[in-house]
Amino acid sequence: MFQLNLLCLMVLLFSACKEKSHSEENNTVEDKKKHPNIVLILADDLGYGDPQVYNPNSKIPTPNIDKMANEGMLFTDAHTNSSVCTPTRYGIITGQYSWRSSLKNGVTWSYDPLIIDTTSTTIASLLKANGYNTAAVGKWHIGLDWQKSENDSVLFNKELRKSPINLGFNYFYGIAASLDIPPYVYIENNKVVEQPNGFSQGTSPTYKDDFWRKGPVSPDFDHYDVLNNFTEKAIAVIKEQKEKDNPFFVYLPLTAPHLPWIPKDGFKGKSEAGNYGDLTAEVDDVVGRINKVLKELNLEEETLVIFTSDNGSQFSSENMAKYNHKANDQWRGRKGDIYEGGHRVPFIVKWPAKIKANQKSDQLVSTTDFLATFAELVGAEVPTNEIKDSESFLPVLLGNSEGKDLRNTMVYHSAKGMFAIRDNNWVLVDGKGSGGFLEAPDTTQIEKGKQLYNLEKDPSQQTNEYENKEAVEKSLLEKLNAIKNATK
Numbered sequence: 001m002f003q004l005n006l007l008c009l010m011v012l013l014f015s016a017c018k019e020k021s022h023s024e025e026n027n028t029v030e031d032k033k034k035h036p037n038i039v040l041i042l043a044d045d046l047g048y049g050d051p052q053v054y055n056p057n058s059k060i061p062t063p064n065i066d067k068m069a070n071e072g073m074l075f076t077d078a079h080t081n082s083s084v085c086t087p088t089r090y091g092i093i094t095g096q097y098s099w100r101s102s103l104k105n106g107v108t109w110s111y112d113p114l115i116i117d118t119t120s121t122t123i124a125s126l127l128k129a130n131g132y133n134t135a136a137v138g139k140w141h142i143g144l145d146w147q148k149s150e151n152d153s154v155l156f157n158k159e160l161r162k163s164p165i166n167l168g169f170n171y172f173y174g175i176a177a178s179l180d181i182p183p184y185v186y187i188e189n190n191k192v193v194e195q196p197n198g199f200s201q202g203t204s205p206t207y208k209d210d211f212w213r214k215g216p217v218s219p220d221f222d223h224y225d226v227l228n229n230f231t232e233k234a235i236a237v238i239k240e241q242k243e244k245d246n247p248f249f250v251y252l253p254l255t256a257p258h259l260p261w262i263p264k265d266g267f268k269g270k271s272e273a274g275n276y277g278d279l280t281a282e283v284d285d286v287v288g289r290i291n292k293v294l295k296e297l298n299l300e301e302e303t304l305v306i307f308t309s310d311n312g313s314q315f316s317s318e319n320m321a322k323y324n325h326k327a328n329d330q331w332r333g334r335k336g337d338i339y340e341g342g343h344r345v346p347f348i349v350k351w352p353a354k355i356k357a358n359q360k361s362d363q364l365v366s367t368t369d370f371l372a373t374f375a376e377l378v379g380a381e382v383p384t385n386e387i388k389d390s391e392s393f394l395p396v397l398l399g400n401s402e403g404k405d406l407r408n409t410m411v412y413h414s415a416k417g418m419f420a421i422r423d424n425n426w427v428l429v430d431g432k433g434s435g436g437f438l439e440a441p442d443t444t445q446i447e448k449g450k451q452l453y454n455l456e457k458d459p460s461q462q463t464n465e466y467e468n469k470e471a472v473e474k475s476l477l478e479k480l481n482a483i484k485n486a487t488k
Contacts (some may be wrong), residue, residue: 312328
């Protein structure tokens with residue numbers, strides 16, 4: 001009897017060990033896939049009022065963006081940290097306010113060096129360290145370290161000294177800057193794909209719809225096909241990642257609807273807002289194509305997809321009147337400006353496995369917040385030597401934000417380097433005028449040294465309350481200076 005019991009016990013123990021071993025093996029595989037895939041689609045100069053889901057009066061059909069919003073969460077109070085391209089992208093990649101970099105205003109140009117310290121934590125390096133395969137496809141525009149000759153000529157046949165590969169991306173395919181800024185060559189990882197053998201004379205000498213600057217161009221580069229090319233490349237990357245065990249992160253910064261406004265033939269006439277509207281309809285198609293391939297590959301449920309823009313639209317008041325289309329909706333100003341129209345952007349997040357459909361949030365969020373959000377998502381710590389400009393909005397996505405310490409203060413920066421601070425419903429602008437490209441500044445805005453607006457009472461920022469709210473002014477200025485002077 002004793003021997004029989006002993007035998008039974010041994011069988012049970014063996015079975016338990018075998019089951020444990022099998023379970024551990026499964027856990028190892030599952031651990032690699034325990035985090036969602038992430039796709040971050042960044043439109044270029046898309047305004048808050050362009051998608052119909054934000055602006056029912058929009059003259060542009062955006063069925064795919066609208067569908068994504070209906071299947072996920074739409075944010076109504078999302079902002080870029082700057083109102084122009086480069087600094088916003090710096091903030092997205094690093095989680096840091098752009099003015100902490102060497103660039104204090106404007107954008108990087110054709111052959112400017114990389115403005116991100118390669119020792120900094122980035123969204124790519126953080127995710128890569130936590131098991132992700134990382135890729136960037138599209139418009140970079142944060143500088144690249146080109147090799148140059150003694151007479152300062154760019155050596156296109158030499159490897160880049162620094163590129164996105166040095167910032168945590170396993171793979172990069174893209175262009176150096178905007179579609180209107182040379183060189184017009186594709187870059188893969190740290191090499192130019194095809195050497196430039198021609199010179200584009202550019203198009204309109206002024207900022208017309210088809211504007212781009214003159215510069216070297218490679219034989220494989222067609223301005224009219226760049227957006228489509230990036231979309232196909234991103235789809236190929238996603239398909240390749242499908243076969244791998246690790247989760248993936250794809251950063252897809254688009255080239256549109258930034259100038260040149262050159263929609264492909266199939267999109268001409270799609271909107272009632274001219275070439276700009278037609279190109280925006282093509283951007284909407286890109287969103288649809290990315291979401292479609294995720295669904296076809298059975299990756300939709302386990303993929304967090306984010307769609308936003310790098311700043312407000314540059315659609316002029318003349319165009320708005322011509323087409324009766326408010327690209328930035330009710331918000332004052334446009335791209336480059338310190339006002340809401342310069343940095344309040346569409347922001348939609350979809351993750352079917354975790355985010356309930358048809359959600360709307362008025363939580364204040366910034367495009368610098370991806371770093372902290374992704375860190376919380378994967379259970380990683382952001383290094384303590386990083387300034388805390390990034391705050392996680394993951395609790396909002398998961399519906400458990402009650403009682404959490406969420407963002408209620410944010411700093412903005414204009415194209416010309418003007419600062420503003422948002423604190424709850426108050427905005428203090430530390431200067432006169434728009435700080436950017438506003439065509440006809442209201443003289444009432446520049447009579448005083450600073451500007452103060454209450455967005456709850458005055459969302460279009462028409463009434464400057466500076467000098468009327470001394471306690472509010474003092475508090476906001478102190479907070480702004482404290483954030484500006486923060487050190488690592």
